[in-house]
Amino acid sequence: MAQEKSMAVPEFLSKAELIKQGAEARVYRAQFLGKPTIVKERFRKRYRHPVLDEKLTHRRTVQEVRSILRCRRAGISVPVVYFVDYTSHCIFLEDVVGSSTVRDHIASTQQSDSCKELVRLAQRVGQILSKMHDEDVIHGDLTTSNMLLRCGLEDGESELFLIDFGLSYISALPEDKGVDLYVLEKAFLSTHPNTEALFERLLKSYAASSKKSSAVLKKLDEVRLRGRKRSMVG
Amino acid sequence: MHLTHELELFPDLAVTQMLFKDVRNAAELRQCAVEGKINGALINPTMLVHPFQVLVAANKAVNLHKVGKMKTRSLNSEIIFNLLPTNNISEAFKRFGCSDGDDSVLVVLVHNKDESLLLSDITARVSGRQVPVEEVSSLTDHGKIRKLFKVTQEEEKCGTLLDAVVCRMAIKDVI
Numbered sequence: 001m002a003q004e005k006s007m008a009v010p011e012f013l014s015k016a017e018l019i020k021q022g023a024e025a026r027v028y029r030a031q032f033l034g035k036p037t038i039v040k041e042r043f044r045k046r047y048r049h050p051v052l053d054e055k056l057t058h059r060r061t062v063q064e065v066r067s068i069l070r071c072r073r074a075g076i077s078v079p080v081v082y083f084v085d086y087t088s089h090c091i092f093l094e095d096v097v098g099s100s101t102v103r104d105h106i107a108s109t110q111q112s113d114s115c116k117e118l119v120r121l122a123q124r125v126g127q128i129l130s131k132m133h134d135e136d137v138i139h140g141d142l143t144t145s146n147m148l149l150r151c152g153l154e155d156g157e158s159e160l161f162l163i164d165f166g167l168s169y170i171s172a173l174p175e176d177k178g179v180d181l182y183v184l185e186k187a188f189l190s191t192h193p194n195t196e197a198l199f200e201r202l203l204k205s206y207a208a209s210s211k212k213s214s215a216v217l218k219k220l221d222e223v224r225l226r227g228r229k230r231s232m233v234g
Numbered sequence: 235m236h237l238t239h240e241l242e243l244f245p246d247l248a249v250t251q252m253l254f255k256d257v258r259n260a261a262e263l264r265q266c267a268v269e270g271k272i273n274g275a276l277i278n279p280t281m282l283v284h285p286f287q288v289l290v291a292a293n294k295a296v297n298l299h300k301v302g303k304m305k306t307r308s309l310n311s312e313i314i315f316n317l318l319p320t321n322n323i324s325e326a327f328k329r330f331g332c333s334d335g336d337d338s339v340l341v342v343l344v345h346n347k348d349e350s351l352l353l354s355d356i357t358a359r360v361s362g363r364q365v366p367v368e369e370v371s372s373l374t375d376h377g378k379i380r381k382l383f384k385v386t387q388e389e390e391k392c393g394t395l396l397d398a399v400v401c402r403m404a405i406k407d408v409i
Contacts, residue, residue: 034289069401076390081401116342
């Protein structure tokens, strides 16, 4: 029995389609309870002490699902959590079918240079991020690859999803929010060349969407001067 | 009429749901379930948005059963417990369990896939009309569910009520 115990999920994953592997987790695609599902498995890190590894992995799994619910409560589109297995540290999430990353979208639109559409997209991103920060959720890994676009069904308006809350946490400090935006800025400008103006629009719409934004943007200026880490130690 | 779904995580198991309307002997059925004559969970369908909700609860119950981490004493009661967004067992039975005066009931059975289920045994016990499980959506008490799960209007803008409910069920143990 002890063997059978924890084998259900690993056995399931051995038949699933592996779509990505990062430093922290593997991501699979599979059918679960009849729905297209993404499974995020945080694997064991053998270089860490087993007790510490277990603790960190567990905490990150918990953190991730908590942030997801918090965002959903605020009306931010985030994949639904179907099931969490705390023994194998797997999260079963809704697969946003028919979506592409904002990264790919910007890259392909840039070539066909329909600027107007990209500006609208940047404004939407700014709005959603300010909404997320108003809920005190810090994403921790904002990149254009962690945003999905799904074409709307009726009105043609596409839906914007935030994904990968693996590094997220809850904080009300403008400092943390500023760093969150700084990380996005770095990622944005390095993946998409010549988009300084576009990012400026994003920040503008961020500023306009929230009352707390001025403190955050002030911090962002500070962070730009000194980098992401506050203390110079370590 | 019934709905059977295989559990992908436990390929030898399946979940079967049966929905009955105009039930006249809810009290008797409940007694049967307590005594173990019905090896299934009896659920109040007005608290269900969709059969998927039951699947999520059953899958989680089986998983916890296998690893020995159930919060309640049996698989069937664990299914009912998992439907609640909070961790109060008696409240789960009150809200999601079948009560004596109910006139509709959803029966959930977890069984071996190849086992020939005696569905007729259940239908014989229920004095009521069996209807397709999908009709559960027509019995849903949306107001009650919104209140119990604390679903905001904001949230329903970015997803369905079912999404909101399933999300809370799935992660209730860490909130």
